[in-house]
Amino acid sequence: MATHALAPATTAYRTGLYEWLTTTDHKKIGIMYVINSFLFFLIGGFFALGVRAELAQPGLQIFSDEHVYNEFFSIHATVMIFLFIIPMLAGLGNYAVPLMIGAPDMAFPRVNALSFWMLPLGGLLLLSGFLTQGGAAAAGWTSYPPLSEVGPTKSPGPGQDLWIVALTLIGTSSILGGINFLVTIFKMRAPGMTLFRMPIMVWTILVTSVLVVMATPVLTSALVMLFIDRNYGGHFFDPSFGGNAVLYQNVFWFYSHPAVYVMVLPAMGIVSEVLPVFTRKPLFGYKAFIFATAGIGALGFSVWAHHMFTTGAVFLPFFSLMTFLIAVPTGVKMFNWVATMWRGKISFSTPMLFAVGFLAMFLIGGINGAFSAAVPVDFALHDTYFVVAHLHYVLFGGSVFGVFAGIYYWFPKMTGRLLDETLGKVHFVIMIIGFNLTFFPMHMLGLQGMPRRIADYASNAGWNDWNLVASIGGFIIAASILPFIWNVFISLRNGKIAGDDPWEGNTLEWATSSPPPPYNFDRLPEIRSERPLFDVRHGRLDHGDATA
Amino acid sequence: MSSSPRRRIAPEAVIAAVVVILLVVLVPLVVYSKIGESLFPPDAVTKQAQDVRSLYNIVFAIAVAIFVAVEGLIVWSVIRYRRKPGDDELPAQTHGNTLIEIIWTAIPTVIVLFLFGLSFNTLATVDAVGNNPDIRIHAVAQQFQWTFEYLDQNGNKVATQTIPTAAEGGGMAVPVGKNVLVTLDSPDVIHAFYVPRFLFKRDVIPGQTNRFQFTIDPSEATDGHPEILSGQCAELCGTGHRTMLFNVIAMSQNDYDAWLQALITKSNATPPPAPSVGAGATLNVTAQNIAFDTKSLTVAAGQPFAIDFVNKDPAGVDHNIQIRDASGNVIADPPLTDGGQSATYTYQALPPGTYTFICKVHPIAAMTGTLTVH
Numbered sequence: 001m002a003t004h005a006l007a008p009a010t011t012a013y014r015t016g017l018y019e020w021l022t023t024t025d026h027k028k029i030g031i032m033y034v035i036n037s038f039l040f041f042l043i044g045g046f047f048a049l050g051v052r053a054e055l056a057q058p059g060l061q062i063f064s065d066e067h068v069y070n071e072f073f074s075i076h077a078t079v080m081i082f083l084f085i086i087p088m089l090a091g092l093g094n095y096a097v098p099l100m101i102g103a104p105d106m107a108f109p110r111v112n113a114l115s116f117w118m119l120p121l122g123g124l125l126l127l128s129g130f131l132t133q134g135g136a137a138a139a140g141w142t143s144y145p146p147l148s149e150v151g152p153t154k155s156p157g158p159g160q161d162l163w164i165v166a167l168t169l170i171g172t173s174s175i176l177g178g179i180n181f182l183v184t185i186f187k188m189r190a191p192g193m194t195l196f197r198m199p200i201m202v203w204t205i206l207v208t209s210v211l212v213v214m215a216t217p218v219l220t221s222a223l224v225m226l227f228i229d230r231n232y233g234g235h236f237f238d239p240s241f242g243g244n245a246v247l248y249q250n251v252f253w254f255y256s257h258p259a260v261y262v263m264v265l266p267a268m269g270i271v272s273e274v275l276p277v278f279t280r281k282p283l284f285g286y287k288a289f290i291f292a293t294a295g296i297g298a299l300g301f302s303v304w305a306h307h308m309f310t311t312g313a314v315f316l317p318f319f320s321l322m323t324f325l326i327a328v329p330t331g332v333k334m335f336n337w338v339a340t341m342w343r344g345k346i347s348f349s350t351p352m353l354f355a356v357g358f359l360a361m362f363l364i365g366g367i368n369g370a371f372s373a374a375v376p377v378d379f380a381l382h383d384t385y386f387v388v389a390h391l392h393y394v395l396f397g398g399s400v401f402g403v404f405a406g407i408y409y410w411f412p413k414m415t416g417r418l419l420d421e422t423l424g425k426v427h428f429v430i431m432i433i434g435f436n437l438t439f440f441p442m443h444m445l446g447l448q449g450m451p452r453r454i455a456d457y458a459s460n461a462g463w464n465d466w467n468l469v470a471s472i473g474g475f476i477i478a479a480s481i482l483p484f485i486w487n488v489f490i491s492l493r494n495g496k497i498a499g500d501d502p503w504e505g506n507t508l509e510w511a512t513s514s515p516p517p518p519y520n521f522d523r524l525p526e527i528r529s530e531r532p533l534f535d536v537r538h539g540r541l542d543h544g545d546a547t548a
Numbered sequence: 549m550s551s552s553p554r555r556r557i558a559p560e561a562v563i564a565a566v567v568v569i570l571l572v573v574l575v576p577l578v579v580y581s582k583i584g585e586s587l588f589p590p591d592a593v594t595k596q597a598q599d600v601r602s603l604y605n606i607v608f609a610i611a612v613a614i615f616v617a618v619e620g621l622i623v624w625s626v627i628r629y630r631r632k633p634g635d636d637e638l639p640a641q642t643h644g645n646t647l648i649e650i651i652w653t654a655i656p657t658v659i660v661l662f663l664f665g666l667s668f669n670t671l672a673t674v675d676a677v678g679n680n681p682d683i684r685i686h687a688v689a690q691q692f693q694w695t696f697e698y699l700d701q702n703g704n705k706v707a708t709q710t711i712p713t714a715a716e717g718g719g720m721a722v723p724v725g726k727n728v729l730v731t732l733d734s735p736d737v738i739h740a741f742y743v744p745r746f747l748f749k750r751d752v753i754p755g756q757t758n759r760f761q762f763t764i765d766p767s768e769a770t771d772g773h774p775e776i777l778s779g780q781c782a783e784l785c786g787t788g789h790r791t792m793l794f795n796v797i798a799m800s801q802n803d804y805d806a807w808l809q810a811l812i813t814k815s816n817a818t819p820p821p822a823p824s825v826g827a828g829a830t831l832n833v834t835a836q837n838i839a840f841d842t843k844s845l846t847v848a849a850g851q852p853f854a855i856d857f858v859n860k861d862p863a864g865v866d867h868n869i870q871i872r873d874a875s876g877n878v879i880a881d882p883p884l885t886d887g888g889q890s891a892t893y894t895y896q897a898l899p900p901g902t903y904t905f906i907c908k909v910h911p912i913a914a915m916t917g918t919l920t921v922h
Contacts, residue, residue, distance in 0.1 A: 064913055067787045140784045146754060147737040152837050152861055153691050153786055154737060239755025245738060246753060279629070285644040288653075310740060311751045312758040316675075317668055324660035331656040332649070338621045339648075345631035345639045359622050367611045370660075374607055374667035376600045376674045380589055380747035383740060383782040444586040449744025451782040454790035461778070466586075538638065 024109035025518060026098050029116050031414055033091020034407070036120055040083035042481070043127070047076035049478055052438070056471035058459035069455040070138035071159070075126070077141035078163065081263070082170045083123045085399050089266035090177050091116075092406045093205040095414065097181060099509035100199045102190025102527070104519040107183040111176050118173035126166035129159030137163035140453060142256070143226070145237035145248050150230050161230060164223045171216045171223075174262075178212035181205055190508070192527030196290070199507045199530065200283060203290050204269030207297040211258045211265075215301070219255030222248055246313045253304035261300045263395055264362075265293060267402025268333060271355045274405050275337055276531075277503050278352035279344030285336045286530055292329035292336075299326040309378045316375050323373040330366055334359070349503070350424030354405035357432050361397025365390060368443065386446025392439045404431075404484075411491070412498030416514045419495060423487035430480035437473025441466035506531035563627055567620060575616075590745050593777060593798065594762040596674045597747040603670045604747075607663060614659075674748070677761045681729035683722060689732065689739035689752040689781065691838075691865075692788030693909045696720040698808060707811040712794035714776045716878060719795035721774070723804035725766035732758040735864065742782035743796055749782050769798045787838060788912040829853050830892075835867045835907070836860040839914035846920045849900040854892055861887040869893055871919060872904045881908060 020028060050072045054062045063069040094112065098105055106112045129136030134157020139148040143163065148155050185206050189198070198206075226248065228234035235241035237248045276283045283289060302322040305314040337359055346352065368390045372378040381387060404427075412418045450463050457463050501510040510533050512521050525536045578584045588608070592601045629639075684699040694712040697705050711718025722728050732741055732752040742749035750760050768775045774797050781792035799807060829848065833855050834841040847853045859867050866884040873879055882893040898921045907915035 060913060065787075066790065066912055067914070070784070070787065070789075144738055144784075147784065147786060151736075153865060156837070239753075243755075245755060279639070280631070281639055282641055282643050284642060285649050288644065288649050310749050311753060313753070313756065316671060320667060320671075321664050324664045325657075327660050328653060328656045332653055334618060335649075335652040338618065338625060339642075341622075341625035341629060343639055343642070344625075344629050345635060345637075346626065346629050347631045348626075356622065356626060360619060363615065363618055363622070367615055370611060370663065371604075371607055373660075374603060374663060374670075376667055376670045376747075377604050377607060379674065379749060380597075380600055380604070380744075382749060383742075444583075447589050448586065449590065449742070449778075451742065451780060453784040454780075456790050 022113075024105070024113050026094055026106045026109065026112060027414070027516060027520075029112050030091050030093075030095025033087055033094055033116055033119070036116075036123075037084050037088035037091055040079050040123055041088070044076050044079035044084055045478060045481070047072045047079065049474060051076060052471040052474035054455060055457075055467050057468065058457055058461075058464060060456050063455060066455040067135065067138055070140075070453070071130070071136045073453060074137050074140050074143075074163075075129075078126060078137070078167070079123070080395075081141060081259070082167060083119065083126070085263045085395060085403070086174065086259070087119050087170075088403050089208075089263065089399070090174070092270065092403070092410065093181065093201070093208075093266055094177070096406075096410060096509060097202055097205055098184060098188065099413075099512070099516065099520055100202050100507050101185065101188060101193050102508050102521060102524045103184060103188035104521070106180050107188055108180050111180055115173040115176040115180065118169050118176075122166040122169035122173070125162050125169065129157075129162040132158045132162070135159050142249075142252060144252075145226060145229065145245055146239070148226060148230075149238055155230075161227065164227045164230075168220055168223050171220050174212045175216050178209035178216070181209040182213065185209075190524050190527060192532075196287065197527060197530045197532075199269075200272035200286070200289060200293075201266070201269035201507075204265040204272075204293055207293050208262050208265045211262050211297055211300065215255040215258040215262075218251055219259075222251040222255070225251075246308070246311055249308050249311065250305070250314075253307045254301075257304040257307065258297075258300045260394065261296055263399045264402075265296065267358065267399045267406075268293070270402045270406040270409070271337065271358050273507065274351045274355040274409055275340045277505050278349060278355070279341050279346045280504075281340055281344045282531060282534075283336065284339035284342075285332075289333060289336050292332045295329040296326060299329070306373065306378070309372075309375050310382045320373060320375045324370070327366065327370060327373070334363060334366070349408075350419065350421060350428060351405045351409035351503070353425065353428045354401050354408060357428065358398060358401040358405060361393055361401060361432070361435065365393030365395075365397050368393060381446055383452050384446035385442040385450045385452060388452055389439050389442035389446060392442070396435060396439065404428075409503070410509075411488075412502050413509055413514050413516070415492060415495075416498055417491050417495030418498050418502055419491045420487050423483045427480055427484045427487065430483070431477060434473045434476030434478075434480055438470050438477060439473070441470045441473075445470070501533065504537065506534045508532060511536075563624065567624065571616060571620075575612075589747050592747055592765075593745045593768050593775070594748075594764050596762050597745065598765070599670050599673050600747040603667055606666060610659065610663065675760070677729065677759055678727065680727075681761060682726035683728040684731070685720065685722070685728060686731050686733065687720070687741060687752070689734045689741065689785075689792070690736050691786050691910070692781075692792045692912070694720075694781075694792065694794040696794075698811070707808060707815045709811060712792075714795040714797060719776065719797045721797040721799050721804055721807045722764060723801045724764045724769045724798050726801070727761060727763050729759060729761050732760075737785050738783050739785045739792065740782035741779065743777055743779035745777050746779075746796075751783055764798045769800050769803070771800045771802050774799045774803060787914065788910050791911045831855045832858075833869060833905075834858045834860060835915070838865070838910050838912070840905075840907070840917055843917040844920065845905060845917060846922070847898070849921045850897050852895060852897050854894045856890070856892050857885055858890040859885045859887050863887045866909050867907045867915070868909070870906050870908045871895060871898075872906060874902060874904075876904075879903070884909065 054069060136159040139155050146154060148160055150156060185202060225236040229236050229238060235243040237243045237245050239245055272283055299322060303319060303326055305319040306323045308314045309316060372381055408419055408424055445463055445466050448462055498514045500513055511525055525532050529535055589601060589604060592598045686697040686699055688695040696709040698707045700706050709718055713719060732750060734752045734754045739752040740749050741752055746762060750758050777796040779794045779796055781789060831845055855869055857869060863886055865887040868882050868884045870878055871880040880895050885891045900921050903919040905917050905919045
């Protein structure tokens, strides 16, 4: 047995723990990203259930100390954003992008491993705040100073410092990953894979990587300034010493608004891969879709202050106009997706169900966002549960449904086995019901004046019924995860053998075995359009390049 | 040619008919039911809020139209274009259509520019601050208490309302039909002044004085019938965030004049002499990090008692120890003690029972305990 580790690997995945811990294979790193992110999804979900359990009824039932409640929602959002959605999509990209462009691996495999391993480290640092005096960070995931500064009634404990260090690590991981994606996409494409033949998933990862590389250092600057304020007597954000509290918000949102697109664009990419495959049609308006993606990326840098309309410190008309305008490329994409299904022949396997769920739910998240773009309406809705509804329709109805579409879609490629269709459908149905029960009533709560981030509310405020509905919905979402976990567990052992191409896919990852060998491809098909495998199956039906 | 005189109804027509009927039934059902009502903000009480509400209604109408149209197209596609078992023929491979793509780029652009114009217009009235307000109020938000200072036309303070809620006999009273200018300041962290029925909020930011103006509709209050509006802090400000409640009380001009006069009198009055300490016990309570060091106190019934209170929080963080009975009525409300100071609070004899002792400024769990009198 001592020689086992030295023996050459005979198959791709039947190797030991050591192999996984030291791998630089983008596929294994991608799978570890996915598993790690899913574990943090469960952790973030646990905190969300704590919040919903507390709010189910007026009165304090779960938390005797509001401070712990504040820790719960702060860590819920931080975990879900920075340790689940962003790395989950980066992980799916990590798995899919080299395969989709016909590359043997990422451009910098060791940097790739480094970016992954920073994530569990950052996550553990963040959560270790719960073990410190004063608990984990409790100033919200936005951590606005002066509340996040040191002070007996502000954020005295080391939990806030751990939050800063964790986010800096995770941010560094994102930057390294972003640079790696950019170099991979620009330098490693197979012959024939021109930019305008790349799968949309690759395009969305490309634009996302530009956002990450440009915006994340700005977040890091905000975090470093806050850290200096807290630990070395700085006063960047402390007004009592001439600092400016709103400065932090500007710097923070300059990253964190583009971060919304970091969380949504790759999910749009997944949906844009799944829809054509299961409708047996090309994506409608391939080039328009790419320009819309680039447009969202560019406009995404000019809308950050729409999180700050009520501060009285930003130029309202400009940010309102840009926020309205960003709805246009988003709308174009929605029409492209619908037109892709139009007159198609749609089969509803689980990836397709989640993709259609994405369309139906993300639409609501787009529309209810327009309310807050109208500044006077935002004066009424800002920092109420309406905003909580909006952001969850975007990040759960959008990103999370997209993530599950991607997991069901690529699971057979990753493991060689298909997930069970019945359990997948059960998962989808329970999840979409629970999701709407949880988040739709939050529109009503917000309109009726319920602010975010409160541990309790008066029983005569008129918020009891919808809060109870939302809490029941929250636990239904949690229940929907169980069939998924069970599905993964049994399918890994007994799932149907997938074969190379179980879905009749369009893109190159389906041209290799499932799971693919190290370095991915023995040989590649000709690449003459954005659907090389479709061309192999059906021949070139039209001889133009992908049209607008 | 078919010999049947009746044509088969196309499946499209059936689906379309079902969708149309559902919409015709469902939309009015939702709009005119209680659920429909809760899709709108509460009744607007200020002139500014009425403008916001009109804007909301337009945005809402457009939103519903877009939702029904696009969600309808999605549902339609899902139902109509299912792949039938055994159908291996490819559908038409449509890559795009330049004209239709230009149209569906142009139409949303026109809609959002229209909405931007409308909201820009409304913003001009909602956000306007004139030079000659009728009433000036300086609202100070601090962890976790609102204070409302009433100012004269020169900006000099005439009276201070330290009790923020109507339930405790306080609140921010304003006359209806008058221009009220509110300036906002915070000495500690960011808060937000939010009254849902104003359809408005504004952040209260340390180091930056924000201001806004409002006029409450004259029909909201008549002599002797004030309208109490609830408000609360809307920006996370720490442990006691949810307890930062306040009321705006809309009054007729006559009621307001009397109310303000009473507040001025109260502000000028000397505090009543403290009741003398009887034979009862003296207890010790310390406050630190916005928390009492004890959760329960016990005293004998029918005897006055005292609490030696030490506030170990930094200067600027005030506490006191209120006593409330089982139904929440405030029985004793001694003066505040600043951080770093201590005081001896004396209390009247109480009948047997269970009471709550609580910090008036921080009515949170960590500063709440049970006082048992037996």
